[in-house]
Each structure stands twice: as structure tokens, then as C-alpha cells.
Amino acid sequence: MDSEMSHQDGNYNESPAKSEVIGNGTVTTMANSRLKLRVHPNKDHKPEGYDDLDLDFNPSIFSSLERYLPSNMLGIPRDDKAKFMREILLKYLPSGERHRTQKHQEYREKIKSNYQPLHRELYALNPTTFFLPTFLKAISDNTEQSFRSIISEPSPGIYVFPMLQPDFCELLLSEIENFEKWVAEAKFRIMRPNRMNRYGAVLDDFGLEPMLDRLMDDFVRPLSRVFFPEVGGSSLDSHHGFxxxxGEDKDLDLGFHVDDSEVTLNVCLGKEFSGGELFFRGSRCERHVNTGTQSEEAFDYSHVPGRAVLHRGRHRHGARATTSGHRINLLMWCRREMKLYQKDFSDWCGECNRMKKERQRSTCAATRLELIAREGESTA
Ligand SMILES: O=C(O)CCC(=O)C(=O)O
Ligand SMILES: [Fe+2]
Incomplete structure (x- = not known):
């Protein structure tokens, strides 16, 4: 029945699309400038890291682009290089996107200069106060065996594990409440995480991006490298965190959809609630997103505060109504900017696999029929 639900476009995120403009390395000149980028990258140059700067493009794009800077620019301060490269990137974005990126940057700056964080200790990741010791140990051992010692896989491709300290959940909930209070008092027009949720907030927008960057780099990526290599799990390089x-006065449920991510981390922060189960209906590639569900693909999951679910973004899912109380979940859509080429067959797509089996079955059946026919001919 759920397979008949309409598929909501996974691209429902309204954060600015980060671009692949330098993907083929062919950016060669800049309009309105006498400075020219190199045609070929300077392979001997070791670019700087840009992770700690508040940038509106993926920091790895800046590091890659730095190799194309003319040699007389390499020694200038990093902030100046970043500013210069940002201008180049903006020039190469289609104008609509450029406008959105600029607006989004202004939006963040407005929040930054007006919002007073309540719990500053949340803004830099502190593993021992954020995570449960079992989770920390599994990650620091960094093997499939150590991961599997705390993670269960109740249905193929869905990984569940206890992750967050209760005190951390409480602190984060209180920071979110504080942020929302400020939004209401300042009559600030807030951007919601996506088009499907009327409530909720983008954590990256009010200063938590560096903390979430580290969460992805040091905790989600090691797990994804092992469990989701086929969608680029080892090279996730950007995220949308929200x-x-x-609850009664908020959204009740969430329709059937796929996420705009390679891998999604979904952790329940609390508070007390009933209902709100996630329902999963199998992974699908782009071509097969609206195909039916096989019975073994249907899986329902009940959220527990502090517990995380990790799944492919293309694993179709939705959330049932929260029937009482108030449920708040932390989501991190983890992406790989340089998308993997979509092949004719994806071994993680339930429908590609079903069609392949079907083809194999009919080839076998045809061969059998032919053998029987030949046997008949030879005995006639
Ligand atoms: O409510 C939930 O737990 C699921 C949220 C979700 O799937 C999403 O925001 O992409
Ligand atoms: Fe989702």
C-alpha cells in the first residue's frame, strides 16, 4: 500500500545547491579581471585547508581551486585567497543560483550578528560529552567488527546504534528552543530545513556547521566507508544539518520520500512522544524511485532518544504521525558533491536487482525449454 504513496522529490532541501562548477577542471579565465587562472593545476603546490572558515561553498572546492591560482597569488593571506576564489565561483554559477547563494550568505550573517548562543560548548564537538562511550570506542577502533559490535542491521542497509549522551540531547534541545525563541521575538523570517517540514531549523545556519562538519568527517564517514561504499560513503564531503x-501544534507526519543525500544520519533527541515511526520501503536508483515495494523491503522503526539510524539517502522512507507528545530529531544529510556516475545497474537498487533476477529466471526457463525441445526432437 505504501508503495502507492506519491514520491516527494528528494530535492526538497532549500539550502543553496552547492556546485560542481569546477568539476571538469576547465575553468580558465575570470571575467572582469586581468588575472588569469592557470589552464592546468599546479601539481607541486600544496593548497591550504579551508574547513574552519565560514564559507558558502564546500571548503574542498577552495583547496582544489587554489591549485589553479596564478603563482603570484599563492603567497597572499588565506582569507584573501578565499575571497577571491569565492568571487570566481559566484561568477561561474548560473545567475539564479548565484543570487540564492548570496542571499543565503546574508541570511546567515544576519543570524550570526544577532543571535546569542546559549550553550557555547555545543559549537565545538567534544566527543566525550557528546557521545556514549560504546559509540566512541567502536569509532576509535575503526573496524567493521567494532562497528558491528554496537550496530544492528534490522533490515538490509538500515543501521541502528545508541549514539548520544542524554545530557547532550538535552543541551541541544535547549539551544534549539533558545534559537526559536529568538526567531519569534525578533520576528525573524526563518528558512525551514526543507519544503516538507513547516517546523524545525537548519543547525548549519546558526553556527553549528563546524561542529557538524566534524561529526561527519570523524564519525559518519568512517561508518559510511564500511557500510555504504557503493554511494561514495568514504568520500562524503558536505552536509545539510537540521x-x-x-507534535500536536507542529507537523504530525512526513510523507514518503528520498533524501537529497548519499547517506543520512537521523538521531532522535527526545522528548517524550508516541508514534512517529519511520517506515522504510527499499532503496531505489533515480530511474526506479516510484516502483513497487517487495514485501521483504518493508521495515518500520520506532525512534528512541539518543539512538541513531544511518541509511542511504535513496532508501525510500517517511515518518508516521507523532500521536502524542513532542518529537525532535537531528538529521544530517551527508553528500558527495562530485556525484558518482549513474550506471544502468545499481546493485543497491531493489528494482535493478529484481529485474536482473527476473532476466536470469527467464533465460534459465528459455534454456530449459530449448533443452526439452531438443530432447523431444532427438527421441522422435
Ligand atoms: O521524522 C523523521 O525521523 C524523518 C525525517 C526525515 O526523513 C527527513 O527529514 O529527511
Ligand atoms: Fe528523510
Missing amino acids: VVEY
Whole structure:
């Protein structure tokens, strides 16, 4: 029945699309400038890291682009290089996107200069106060065996594990509440995490991006390298981090959809609630997103505060109504900017696999029929 639900476009995120403009390395000149980028990258140059700067493009794009800077620019301060490269990137974005990126940057700056964080200790990741010791140990051992010692896989491709300290959940909930209070008092027009949620907030927008960067780099990526190599799990390089909120006076449920991510981390922060189960209906590639569900693909999951679910973004899912109380979940859509080429067959797509089996079955059946026919001919 759920397979008949309409598929909501996974691209429902309204954060600015980060671009692949230098993907083929062919950016050669800049308009309105006498300075020219190199045609070929300077392979001997070791670019700087840009992770700690508040940038509106993926920091790895800046590091890659730095190799194309003319040699007389390599020694200038990093901030100046970043500013210069940002201008180049903006020039190469289609104008609509450029406008959105600029607006989004202004939006973040407005929040930054007006919002007073309540719990500053949340803004830099502190593993021992954020995570449960079992989770920390599994990650620091960094083997499939150590991961599997705390993670269960109740249905193929869905990984569940206890992750967050209760005190951390409480602190984060209180920071979110504080942010929302400020939004209401300042009558600030807030951008919601996506088009499907009318409530919730983008954590990256009010200063938590560096903390979430580290969460992805040091904790989600090691797990994804092992469990989701086929969608680029080892090279996730950007994220969209937000919270969703459900309850009587908020959204109740969330329709059937795929996420705009390679891998999604979904952790329940609390508070007390009933209902709100996630329903999963199998992974699908782009071509097969609206195909039916096989019975073994249907899986329902009940959220527990502090517990995380890790799944492919293309694993179709939705959330049932939160029937009482208030549920808040932390979501991190982890992406790989340089998308993997979509092949004719994806071994993680339930429908590609079903069609392949079907073809194999009919080839076998045809061969059998032919053998029987030949046997008949030879005995006639
Ligand atoms: O409510 C949930 O737990 C699921 C949220 C979700 O799937 C999403 O925001 O992409
Ligand atoms: Fe989702």
C-alpha cells in the first residue's frame, strides 16, 4: 500500500545547491579581471585547508581551486585567497543560483550578528560529552567488527546504534528552543530545513556547521566507508544539518520520500512522544524511485532518544504521525558533491536487482525449454 504513496522529490532541501562548477577542471579565465587562472593545476603546490572558515561553498572546492591560482597569488593571506576564489565561483554559477547563494550568505550573517548562543560548548564537538562511550570506542577502533559490535542491521542497509549522551540531547534541545525563541521575538523570517517540514531549523545556519562538519568527517564517514561504499560513503564531503519537530501544534507526519543525500544520519533527541515511526520501503536508483515495494523491503522503526539510524539517502522512507507528545530529531544529510556516475545497474537498487533476477529466471526457463525441445526432437 505504501508503495502507492506519491514520491516527494528528494530535492526538497532549500539550502543553496552547492556546485560542481569546477568539476571538469576547465575553468580558465575570470571575467572582469586581468588575472588569469592557470589552464592546468599546479601539481607541486600544496593548497591550504579551508574547513574552519565560514564559507558558502564546500571548503574542498577552495583547496582544489587554489591549485589553479596564478603563482603570484599563492603567497597572499588565506582569507584573501578565499575571497577571491569565492568571487570566481559566484561568477561561474548560473545567475539564479548565484543570487540564492548570496542571499543565503546574508541570511546567515544576519543570524550570526544577532543571535546569542546559549550553550557555547555545543559549537565545538567534544566527543566525550557528546557521545556514549560504546559509540566512541567502536569509532576509535575503526573496524567493521567494532562497528558491528554496537550496530544492528534490522533490515538490509538500515543501521541502528545508541549514539548520544542524554545530557547532550538535552543541551541541544535547549539551544534549539533558545534559537526559536529568538526567531519569534525578533520576528525573524526563518528558512525551514526543507519544503516538507513547516517546523524545525537548519543547525548549519546558526553556527553549528563546524561542529557538524566534524561529526561527519570523524564519525559518519568512517561508518559510511564500511557500510555504504557503493554511494561514495568514504568520500562524503558536505552536509545539510537540521532538526525536524513533530507534535500536536507542529507537523504530525512526513510523507514518503528520498533524501537529497548519499547517506543520512537521523538521531532522535527526545522528548517524550508516541508514534512517529519511520517506515522504510527499499532503496531505489533515480530511474526506479516510484516502483513497487517487495514485501521483504518493508521495515518500520520506532525512534528512541539518543539512538541513531544511518541509511542511504535513496532508501525510500517517511515518518508516521507523532500521536502524542513532542518529537525532535537531528538529521544530517551527508553528500558527495562530485556525484558518482549513474550506471544502468545499481546493485543497491531493489528494482535493478529484481529485474536482473527476473532476466536470469527467464533465460534459465528459455534454456530449459530449448533443452526439452531438443530432447523431444532427438527421441522422435
Ligand atoms: O521524522 C523523521 O525521523 C524523518 C525525517 C526525515 O526523513 C527527513 O527529514 O529527511
Ligand atoms: Fe528523510
